[in-house]
Amino acid sequence: MNTLLVIDAGNTHIKWGIYEGPTLRFHWRIPTSRTHSELKAALRRLLEHHPLHHQLEGAVISSVVPAVTPLLIDLCRRSLDCDPLVAGSDIETGVSFRFHPVKLGSDRIVNVAAGVKLYGFPLIVVDLGTATTLDVVDGEGRFAGGVILPGIQTAAEALIRRTALPRFTIERPEGIIGKSTVAGLRAGAIYGAAGQIDGLVRHIRRESPHPFRVVAATGGFAPLIAPHARSIHHVHPRLTLDGLRILWEMNRKGGSSG
Template identity: 45%
Template sequence: MDIGNSNTVLGVFEGETILQRWRIHTSRERTVDELGVLIRALFQDAKLDPGRLAGVTVCSVVPPVMNTVEEMCRKYLGLEPVVVGPGIKTGLPVLTENPREVGADRIVNAVAAVQLYGTPVVIVNLGTATTVCVVDDRGQYIGGVIAPGLRIATDALYERAAKLPRIELSWPKSVIGRNTVHSMQSGVLYGFAGLVDGLVGRVETELAQKFRVVATGGMAELIGEVSHRIEVVNPDLSLVGLRLLWEKNRLVKEPLGRRSLLEPDS
């Protein structure tokens, strides 16, 4: 479970294969029982048996929901979750001034990117915020950049400029807009593609090194269409990272057995 400011992404793995993925709204008001019923319903709809789960890994950038999520895992899944945070084994040296303040989602994405694409690598997460994370050629997380996200930018335009409307994030016909909506779409979308490309270029100049650039997050596919520097778009990067961290820190439920999550009860 990857709990973001706007959405929570959930994925179910069997080995290295993702059997199912879901995206739900992150709610600070949802109770343990409401979340448990929702998770159970998602499993039932996908014809998966939550009773055969071996474990749960959770990362979150929304501290107020963590007690609810952890208690839900215990009550409805019968599992003690592995929570990504200080003290967890990652295999990723974090060389920032205060490693504890680095978001759990950024660590999860970096772990997955190193495993899948090698080093050096830059991870661009285009979600509520736009983050750029840098892992050097020695596999060390050395820092990054945080900027506003696309939706924050569009909402700010709508809320702070009286004559500007709320817009849909879709590509205009051309960079030069011939009406207000197209002009705003161009400014936000091409502007953020330029932001990403410019930041990656500055990182490479500062470190005198070329990086592979991987993008993830809700807006990654959209911006990846026109970015000159994004090489790979992987919407499942955080889920892969969470699986890898569970492997490193696994708390196995007993008895487990080897039956498939898709295998019906006898």
């Protein structure tokens, strides 16, 4: 059975996963905000001491942090003795583009590729991470563009920095009407994000002739926000990791897209 390493380097965390065939066997994360030497040491330690290290047949990377990408490529070459597949618009994705996506984040490309494979199209993929993105695939399977706004944690931290309000954790609120300042902040963060998504999906549907029956949500905050957003049909928190596996299957020599 094929054993694959997938790496998703985001602005806040680097997420790792090891697949055996289509099954995600292990996954973990480390903060992106470390020095290169610290990152290299931590990643090599995680990888080389993993029980499946010697069984890995390949690696695939998505990175939205340009300074980290060469480090990850070098790590795969040195530790796995292979050139990793690097996700981008220049590889087979199963999605065509209405414009040349030179500066489109690779995580967004991975997400729409996975979304189309798993759910079909037309499709809207909502990623609830450091930023919140809504990416649109039209009725012909073409990436039409998207919407980008501050993520729920990013917006909360900006509010705290500019006011005397207390710091708070993003977690499930007791209800829409907070009985304390922190409860009100949590309610505003969660219900506000859900309302933003519902409103943006409504606007996308108005501007597009395609009947977007499927809205899939991913990212760390998806399980918290999806229950309060009527427009979201599927929650797939590890869509990006699954998408990296799908892209590897599409692009490996003699491979299939299954």
